[in-house]
Structure formats: structure tokens, C-alpha cells
Amino acid sequence: MTTPEATLDADVLVIGSGAGGAATAATLAAAGRDVTVVEEGPWIDPDALEPFSLEEMAAKYRHRGLAAALGNPAIAFAEGRCVGGSTEINSGLYHRLPAALAESWRHEYGIDDFSPETLDSYAQRIENELAVSRLPGAPPPSSALLERGATKLGWQAIEYPRVFRYDAAGRGVKQTMTRTLLPRAIEAGATVIPNCRVRRLLRRDGRVIGIRCHRTENGVAENLMIRAEHVFVCAGAIQTPALLQRSGIRGGVGSGLKVHPMIKIAARFPHPVDHGGVPMQVITEFGPNLSIGGSASRRGQVAMALADSSADYGDALDDWERVSVYYAAIRSEGRGRVMAVPGLRAPVVTYRLTEGDMSRLARGLVHLGEVLLASGATELYPSVADGPVVHNQHELAAWWDAVTRNRTNLMTVHLTSSVRMGEERSRTGADSFGRVWGFDNLRVSDASVVPDAPGVNPQGAIMAIAARNSDQFLAEG
């Protein structure tokens, strides 16, 4: 049942409640602005579902995690679709934007006030608010194994901090947006409307004057118009450009998508490995263009990773408690595109990897194999169809030729750069502070504006940039 259209008014409307939207809402609400946040997905208690479980994927992931960028090879990707966005479903690993990249992007895209020092000051603020910290005790076995392998090889590895708060007993609780910045925004007067899909922005004379959206609450569907003085689109690197395009805004929007393609290995060890979380050790020896770390390794994910190799994996699957999944991720020099297509609700996403990317992925797979063998793994199943199962360092050489476009299974959870920011108008969709070209009251403040793939987990960079853009908005009055 759909009721007639209702109308709401807001001073500042924030579309999306993930890392970018929550940081924006919290900053603006704390400054006394009247903020309304709309989120397409539901508000789900962060303790209600087991991390990385089937139930969580059904409830919190867009398309239940079944989205892919078309290309050769296709790249599967996952996005959050719930209040808190991807911060509710990610591993919680946190990293500041590398200073060298910030400096390079500042010049390449002509971004004002984008020095590493400026970004660090915002990062510090976010880290204080979210209690970014390192594990108080020893790392879990799945993480310690990476460290052990890296030490044996003489490679640099670090424990990534996480947005986790630890109690006296060392138990960690992930500080998702529904636990932190969104409650703070609400406390400061903001309103959050879940289950509300924005259909399009309403425009007039170079301004956005509101949105048309569709809200469902307790089985009742309602068309809603929200009028707003200022609109921040913070729906992520896929949904933000799609919404702008649906609203007829296309200049510099949707092209230039960047991802961190990941190739994986299911590694079998002679001893049981933990499966509850994601390892926090990351091998940075080859960074920022190649990083190596651990993935979610519940039983279902172990089964899928083993099957990706197309080897006979039955014995390893029976022994799944000794198997864990690890990845090598690259900064891709290829790029992709997000396109809102008339007649389709979901945007079409494409991505083209370069030959250099394929070579880096092969190198990443071999390095990942090296470190896992050094850490004591006895069997390695690569996410490459017909990629041979490897038992020792000598066999790794076979993987160089196995990683081909038609045989490699890739995925990503880091998507950025689909509405890049900067003063170089021909290469960007928004100015240095996320204001969409051609509109004085429409801003983008999420992964879309990050000018290129950061080579690290992007949520830290997204939140720092969102806080910076919000401060600029406040400074402009």
C-alpha cells in the first residue's frame, strides 16, 4: 500500500549514513545545523547479527553481496545497505591516507587545502572520536601467521589499528557509525530516516531544492518529498554517481571509478586457525601498490574460496578449521565507470584492468603464496580456475602463467573516485571541497570524491575528508 506524497523540510539533507554521511551529519549537527539523514537500508542493531554471516549479508549488504563490475575479468564487489553503511559490515581496519598520495593528488587534481598536515589533523579528530586503537593483547593465530611469515622473509608488516574499543578484559567492540557518530548526530538534534530510497534530486536554477524518495516503514510505503537548503550526497562510490546521473547531473560523474582488486588464497595449515574475525596484520612491504592481508574466513567463505581454485578440495573442506583465507590487493591503474541506465534500478558498473594490473595481481598472488608458505601453510588454493594447488616455494612459479583474464576470480570491497574532487574541472566532478560543479548547494562527501585508489582501507580517508568538507561548508556560512 502506498500513501500519497508527504513533505518534510530540512536545512541540511545528508543522503547516506556510512563513513562519509555520518561524519558529515555529526560535524554539522554539532555546529547547530538542522540535519536530516536519509538512508536506503534499515537500522539494524550492530549486535544483532554475526559478522560476515549469511544472515548479515542478507540484511546489511546491497544485493546480498552479489554485485559485480562487468569486464574481463569481472570484479565482484560488496557495499553496505543499512544505517551506518559499509562501516557496519567491514573489518574495522583503519588507516590514514598516505601522505605521499595526498601530496601527489593535491598537485594532479589541483585540490586546495589538501596537505598531509591538514588531513592528519582531521584524521586525528576522527581517531579520537572513534577510539581507533590497536589490539591490547596478542593477535589471533590467523593474524600472527602473517606476521610470522613476513618476519621469516624479512618483509615489513604492521598491525593495522581498528575502529575498535576494548574493555578491561581485552574484548573489542567495533565502533561502527550506528554506535558512534550517528548517535552523536542525533543527540545534537539530527534526524535519521532509515528505509528511505532517494529516487532523484529536485533541481531548479542551478540549485538542488530537495529530493523525492520512497520510504517503507512497518510494511507501509510512502512517497516523500524533502525540501532542503543544502544537500550532501554520501551514498558511496557506486550509488552517489548513480543518483546524480538519475537526476540529470553527469559532468565528471561516474567515470574514473577506482577499486582495489583482490586475489585470494585459501591456505591450509597443520593446526586450527581462528575464524571469527579478520586478521589485523597487513604486509606493507610492497605498498602502497600491493598489500597483503587476511579475509573473513567463516566456514562458508572457506568453502567458496577453496572452490574458486577448481582443484579437488574435498579433503581441505572437511578440514576447514585449519583453513583460512588471505588476499593480495593492488592499486589498479585501470579504471571503471558507473552508469545509471533508464529502466534499471541498479546502476551498471564496468571496470577495465590493464595488463600492468594483471601482472601486479600475479605478482601479488605469488608473494602471498610465499608468505603463507613461510608461515607454515601446507596447501595453497588460489582463486584462479585451474591454478595449481601449491605445497612449496618451487611450485609457486606455475602461478605466474595461471593468472589470466579468463581464469582469475577477483573481488573488491574498496571502491572510490567516481566523482573526483579538485579544481581541474576537466578531470573532476566536484570542487576541492566536494561541491558539485554547476551547483552552489550540492556536495558529495564520501568515497566518490577520493581522487584515486588510496592503497589502504579507505574509511579513514573518507571520514577525514568528510569532516574537512563539512568544516569548509560551515566556514562559508
Place this chain on the structure above:
Amino acid sequence: MCAVGPVTATVSEGLPVGFLAMLWLEREVVATLSPTLDDHQRSMIETYVDDSLRSMPEHLRVGVAAESILFGAWPRVQGALGRYDRRSMNARVERWKASRFDPVRQYVRLLHSLVLFAEHELTPAASR
């Protein structure tokens, strides 16, 4: 607060996600990929795969459905002639898994991944 004025021309939103239910071949492949499960467990997995396929972006779901119709044409003919049986589907799925044509391989990979994930998350005791 500003007033609401005329709306600039926009792209229509189109079909809702969830418009294509599981097809015959998809059910057959799921059954082939989960041979050791009882009817109740298989039904749970089939429901999960069905929900997942319905949740896919429409353009991806249409692609998968087109493959299902194409690959399922000959087995359906065999069925009409009374010559179809599960074992022949098993051999067919094994061939598709090893196909050198990426779309064929990816078709089975998608369904296999869904079955494996559901099998090991929904029915861990059964798959031990």
C-alpha cells in the same frame, strides 16, 4: 525554506530489484551441486539461492537468466522426450565448470558459490 519548482528531466528508475525468480535449470544445477542433502536442507538452500538471484542487479540477473534459458534448452528437449535424468546434468555441470569459455564457467561458479555458502552456513552439521 525554498519552494518546490519544476523538476529537471531525469532517468526513470525502472524495474524493481527482485523481478526474476529462479528458473528450471538453476534449480536443476542447485540440486546437482548439493547431492548429499535431504529434501528439507535442499529446500533451504534453494530458497537462499532464489532470494539471492532475485536480489542481484537486474542487468546481471537478466544475463544469468539468459544463460539459464540457453543452457537449459537441450535438457528441456531431452526432458520432453523422456530422456533427461540427473546424472546427465551432473556430467554437464562438471563440463561447464571446466569450460574454457569464461561466461559458462562463471555461470556455474555463481551457483556453486551460492550453494556452498548456504550449505556451510545454513546446514553445517549436514555438510560435515
